[in-house]
Amino acid sequence: MQTPFRQVDVFSSEPLLGNPVAVVHDADGLSDATMAAFARWTNLSETTFLLSPTHPEADYRLRIFTPGGELPFAGHPTLGSAHAWLEAGGTSxxxxxxQECGVGLVSLRRDAGGSLAFAAPPLHRSGPVADPDVDRILRALRITRPDVVAAQWIDNGPGWVAVLLRDADAVLGLTPDFAAFDDLKIGVVGSYPEGGDCAVEVRGFAPDAGVPEDPVTGSLNAGLAQWLTKDGVLPPSYTSSQGTVLGRRGRVRIDTDASGQIWVGGESVTTVLGTCTVGD
Incomplete structure (x- = not known):
């Protein structure tokens, strides 16, 4: 079947500097196997499929695939797919x-200037990381225990475990051993000196999902914000940088509203527009 297609660069106002997501519109007729095969073919960190909602409160339903399989939730695909849905004439x-997806309903708001932000979903798993898992993380990142300031589970769907390092330079200097990750999906964060444009540098590694290093990651930044703002390491609102090592300039805006809800947002821009021919 032939269906509308967009490729959206997320967390950047400039094409080619964020994280691309492939968005297939009108995907109700596609099988699970075809969606998975198309996601492997695009070979992006995520490919999404817009479908009719099944929940009465949802505006649309979204399925999210990595080259390695389906995710119940992911941040940059949520923002990029909402951008594509609106651009194609969607009305909330x-x-x-x-948005209806694997974790349930996710709310998105339009921020000043037209950018979008999603409400950080609850964590499925949180809390301290057991010593055996810390040892696995150290091997995967090629670091030692004194390098780690703190570690927490921050799983909101993809399975993230997070490590806080001493500063942004330590994050940028990592040279992971991807063969040692097994099933781990590791997010790493370190602070910049005060007064700069960005509060932290973030990197996200998920080789088991076919994504050795993700350019800019909404779900990871959501979980980091839930952990580090609660613990007072970061302020309620800040901007994070991600993708620097990969030649990107991703910017993720974190905002905590009066109710305590954390919103994760950024700019999106369509870079490819047309149709695609998918099986079935």
């Missing part, structure tokens, strides 16, 4: 856009 039922 209420003030916010409501």
């Amino acid at each position: 039922r209420g003030e916010n856009i409501v």
